[in-house]
Amino acid sequence: MGSSFQVFGIKTKILVPGDDISQIIVDNAKATVGLGGIADGDIVVLAESALSTTEGGIVTLSEVTPSKKALEYADKYHIDARLAEVVISESDRIIGGIPGFLLCLKNGTLLPNAGIDASNAPAGKVVKLPKDPDASAKRVREEIMRLTGKKTGVLVIDSRTHAMRLGCSGIAIGCCGLDAITDERGKRDLYGHELEVTRRAIGDNIASAAELVLGESNECTPVAIVRGLSQFLSENCGIESIEPSECLFMGTAMNADSSLFDRK
Numbered sequence: 001m002g003s004s005f006q007v008f009g010i011k012t013k014i015l016v017p018g019d020d021i022s023q024i025i026v027d028n029a030k031a032t033v034g035l036g037g038i039a040d041g042d043i044v045v046l047a048e049s050a051l052s053t054t055e056g057g058i059v060t061l062s063e064v065t066p067s068k069k070a071l072e073y074a075d076k077y078h079i080d081a082r083l084a085e086v087v088i089s090e091s092d093r094i095i096g097g098i099p100g101f102l103l104c105l106k107n108g109t110l111l112p113n114a115g116i117d118a119s120n121a122p123a124g125k126v127v128k129l130p131k132d133p134d135a136s137a138k139r140v141r142e143e144i145m146r147l148t149g150k151k152t153g154v155l156v157i158d159s160r161t162h163a164m165r166l167g168c169s170g171i172a173i174g175c176c177g178l179d180a181i182t183d184e185r186g187k188r189d190l191y192g193h194e195l196e197v198t199r200r201a202i203g204d205n206i207a208s209a210a211e212l213v214l215g216e217s218n219e220c221t222p223v224a225i226v227r228g229l230s231q232f233l234s235e236n237c238g239i240e241s242i243e244p245s246e247c248l249f250m251g252t253a254m255n256a257d258s259s260l261f262d263r264k
Contacts, residue, residue, distance in 0.1 A: 005228030008035045009213035009221040012050075019054040021046070022143035025223050032225075038144060041230030043153040045210035048173060049117050049127045050222030051136055051156055057128040058121065059086050073102060083116065083126065090114035090128055095253070107133075108241030109173070110250060115158060130156060133174025134238045141176045153178030153233045157207035163249050170207030176237040178202070202232050203239065 010028045015021070025044060030037040038044070052058075066074065066081035070088055074081035077097040084102065088094065091104040091114045101112040106129070115129035130136045137154040144152055156174030161167070172180055180203030184195050210224035244250040 003228060003231065005209075005226060007209050007213050008032055008225045008227070009219070010035075010223035010225060011219075011221050012223065014220065015050050015053050015222065017053060017056040017058060021051060021054045022140050022147060025140070026144060026147045028223070029225060035225060035227075038148045038150045038152060038225070039227065040150050041152070041227070041233060042150065043155060043178060043206060043226040043229055043232070044140065044144065045155045045157055045206065045214075045224040045226060046137075046140065047214055047222040048115070048129055048133065048156050048158045049120050051133075051140075052127050052130045053121075055130060055136065057130060058125050059116075059128060060125050061086075062124060073097070077102060083113070083118075086116055086126060086128070087114045090116060105244065107173075108239075109171075110244075110247075111158075111160060115173075129158070130174065134176060135174075137174040137176035138237050151177070151233070155180075155203055155207060155210075157210060159211060168211070170204065170209070170211040172201075172203030172207045172239055175203050175239050177234065178232045179234050179236055180204075180239050182232075206232075 010032055012024050012028050026038060029035055061082040064082040064085050066085045070081050070085035073079060073084040078099045087102050091106050093105040095103045097103050104111060104114045106114050117127045121127045133156040137156050141152060141154040154176050155172045157170050158173050159168040160171045182200045182202055184198040184200060187195050206226055210226060213224050214221050245254060
């Protein structure tokens with residue numbers, strides 16, 4: 001497409017339950033050097049843990065009573081039984097695990113520990129994924145529009161590992177106001193071959209770009225503004241996922257052991 005874009009990290013205070021995340025984004029965007037506040041066509045990228053914290057998605061582990069299943073997972077995968085209990089409650093399915101992590105299906109995605117995060121959480125607490133990331137993205141977009149009059153897209157993102165690869169990259173888990181996926185089927189490549197299956201994960205690609213300025217540790221930069229990709233803005237909301245049987249990795253696992261999908 002040949003367009004260029006910029007990514008600005010937005011620093012904030014340490015967020016707590018009840019904070020008005022939209023107002024914080026607007027105020028801190030004004031104070032960000034080179035940005036000058038929110039503009040029409042900007043894409044607001046918001047770290048899921050920060051958003052969930054403001055929505056009250058924090059769990060105190062000392063208040064959790066592990067079930068028998070959680071104790072079994074704790075013994076098998078060397079994980080805190082209280083954390084295992086929270087993971088069970090937040091998962092659609094638990095596929096298996098490795099030491100320290102349970103592999104889960106949640107909201108149509110495959111992720112460790114149901115997305116529950118102990119990093120950037122107070123001692124003895126963990127942060128759950130937002131209850132409805134798409135709805136949260138829609139709410140933040142509408143509030144930014146009300147506060148600024150600017151039309152934006154909003155992505156809620158997380159960091160994930162990928163099969164057989166070391167390290168994390170970004171993934172969009174909530175979306176409103178832009179096309180998270182574009183369909184390239186029917187287009188021609190350099191040699192005239194028609195593309196038959198290609199879709200571009202625009203939301204995930206933007207999430208990975210934003211991860212470069214958000215960081216993963218003590219940066220206190222839970223928001224990024226992406227400027228220059230307004231061609232992807234739309235009135236669409238939502239992240240599309242596929243059935244496990246249609247996924248190369250999960251489909252292969254299902255063929256090898258169909259019982260993976262019979263337990264929680």
